[in-house]
Amino acid sequence: MSSNFSDLKLMLRPPGKGIYTVSSGASLADHLIKKIYGTHIAKGWQASLERIPFAPVILLGFPSDIGAGIRRGSNFGPLLIRQKLYADKRFKDLLEQEQICDVGDVMVIPQLLSDAILTKAQKQKCQKALYGPAMNSHLPVSPLSILEQASRCIYRLNPQAKLIAIGGDHSMSLPLVKTLKQYTQQPFAIIHFDAHTDLLQNRLGIDECFGTWAYHANQLIGRKQRLIQIGIRASAKSKMYWESRLKVKQFWANQILRNEEDAIKKILDHLKSLELPNVYISNDIDGTSEAFAACTGTPEPNGLSPTFVVRLIQQLKSQWNVIGADLTEVAPLLNLDRPNEPQKTLKLSVEYLLTMIKAML
Numbered sequence: 488m489s490s491n492f493s494d495l496k497l498m499l500r501p502p503g504k505g506i507y508t509v510s511s512g513a514s515l516a517d518h519l520i521k522k523i524y525g526t527h528i529a530k531g532w533q534a535s536l537e538r539i540p541f542a543p544v545i546l547l548g549f550p551s552d553i554g555a556g557i558r559r560g561s562n563f564g565p566l567l568i569r570q571k572l573y574a575d576k577r578f579k580d581l582l583e584q585e586q587i588c589d590v591g592d593v594m595v596i597p598q599l600l601s602d603a604i605l606t607k608a609q610k611q612k613c614q615k616a617l618y619g620p621a622m623n624s625h626l627p628v629s630p631l632s633i634l635e636q637a638s639r640c641i642y643r644l645n646p647q648a649k650l651i652a653i654g655g656d657h658s659m660s661l662p663l664v665k666t667l668k669q670y671t672q673q674p675f676a677i678i679h680f681d682a683h684t685d686l687l688q689n690r691l692g693i694d695e696c697f698g699t700w701a702y703h704a705n706q707l708i709g710r711k712q713r714l715i716q717i718g719i720r721a722s723a724k725s726k727m728y729w730e731s732r733l734k735v736k737q738f739w740a741n742q743i744l745r746n747e748e749d750a751i752k753k754i755l756d757h758l759k760s761l762e763l764p765n766v767y768i769s770n771d772i773d774g775t776s777e778a779f780a781a782c783t784g785t786p787e788p789n790g791l792s793p794t795f796v797v798r799l800i801q802q803l804k805s806q807w808n809v810i811g812a813d814l815t816e817v818a819p820l821l822n823l824d825r826p827n828e829p830q831k832t833l834k835l836s837v838e839y840l841l842t843m844i845k846a847m848l
């Protein structure tokens with residue numbers, strides 16, 4: 488029990504502090520953290536960690552974009568989304584009612600991806616940098632590996648916990664699915680909103696990244712059309728190719744846009760046919776049309792509408808146990824030249840988070 492707490496305290500940082508900086512950008516995080524904890528930061532964060540065993544929903548930030556590969560910037564997702572989230576009365580109410588606790592950010596060394604591709608010597612050097620000279624050789628150092636271990640610590644402290652993670656690039660969903668697979672007794676389906684399939688087995692020889700997580704997650708949950716991809720519209724291969732080859736289920740954006748009501752019914756009918764009580768939601772903001780959320784690394788036009796995404800998530804709540812969720816690829820510092828961006832993307836991100844949190848309560 489206590490080692491889970493002490494490990495989390497080493498691997499995580501207070502909200503907004505997972506991005507390492509001593510000068511540029513530091514004031515943004517300082518401003519957020521002052522808003523959350525006032526002047527007693529260490530005490531306030533400690534109190535949040537101590538609520539893990541009792542909190543129905545646990546919020547965790549993943550400020551890393553090294554798993555992405557084209558336009559980066561989602562490392563600023565957790566910080567800038569939280570600025571808006573903490574200003575929202577609905578979120579403040581959830582905090583006050585102790586329905587949710589924010590345990591902070593994964594501490595990110597921005598040049599690292601996963602420990603699996605580090606040399607032993609490099610890992611030791613980073614362990615020393617992150618955790619000091621004490622013997623902490625059991626602790627990982629790369630963002631994806633820390634996320635996996637931190638989520639395990641959280642489930643050990645609270646097996647009923649429902650984790651909601653703010654990214655960060657989409658590679659983050661794989662460690663979360665790995666942990667759920669380990670700690671959830673029953674099989675589960677994944678509702679995956681995205682313009683892209685993310686179904687490569689590896690990308691340029693890298694197994695764990697934004698373009699491959701769904702391939703591995705699909706393997707982990709046992710295929711059988713349990714991975715349900717919604718909003719696909721930028722794929723080199725056809726729907727038939729992916730569905731027959733990898734036994735996923737896809738609902739492409741063009742089909743959904745023809746009749747949203749009918750699409751929701753078809754998706755829920757498919758989910759029912761799986762006869763699984765549990766669902767994980769992975770929400771890549773680029774599943775939503777570029778018109779509503781341009782601040783992302785690979786925006787695509789003609790995508791899902793926010794009302795469709797929200798309504799589908801709301802309907803899941805009535806019949807399924809939503810066991811966890813993530814919001815990924817929000818990159819608020821991209822497309823700053825567009826009118827009203829990034830405020831529009833951030834505002835929508837808050838709506839999506841609140842909808843997913845409510846679906847888990």
Ligand SMILES: [Mn+2]
Pocket residue numbers: 681682683771773774785816
């Ligand atoms: Mn995507």
